Amino acid sequence: AATITAPVGGVFHVSGTAAISTINVPYTGFVGSITIIPDAAFSLDATGNIFESYTATVGKVINLTYDGVKWYRA
Numbered sequence: 001a002a003t004i005t006a007p008v009g010g011v012f013h014v015s016g017t018a019a020i021s022t023i024n025v026p027y028t029g030f031v032g033s034i035t036i037i038p039d040a041a042f043s044l045d046a047t048g049n050i051f052e053s054y055t056a057t058v059g060k061v062i063n064l065t066y067d068g069v070k071w072y073r074a
Contacts, residue, residue: 003048010034014056017041022048023064023071033074036062044071 004014005024010033014020017040026034038056046053051070056062063074 006034013037013039014042015039019043019045021045021050023050025066031066031068033063033065036064038062
């Protein structure tokens with residue numbers, strides 16, 4: 001999906017292959033980090049609230065930090 005929502009707790013799997021351009025925060029006022037575990041190859045696209053494009057590798061963890069505006073890769 002082009003948009004996903006990070007869960008409270010911040011660690012989750014992504015199994016789809018569609019490009020993700022927006023990651024919704026788990027709750028209003030959230031700033032902090034999440035960990036995505038890719039179960040399939042997908043890409044992060046910088047057209048939404050993601051700072052830079054990135055292609056996921058299955059099993060290679062992606063850590064992202066949200067500053068209130070954009071998600072940045074750690």
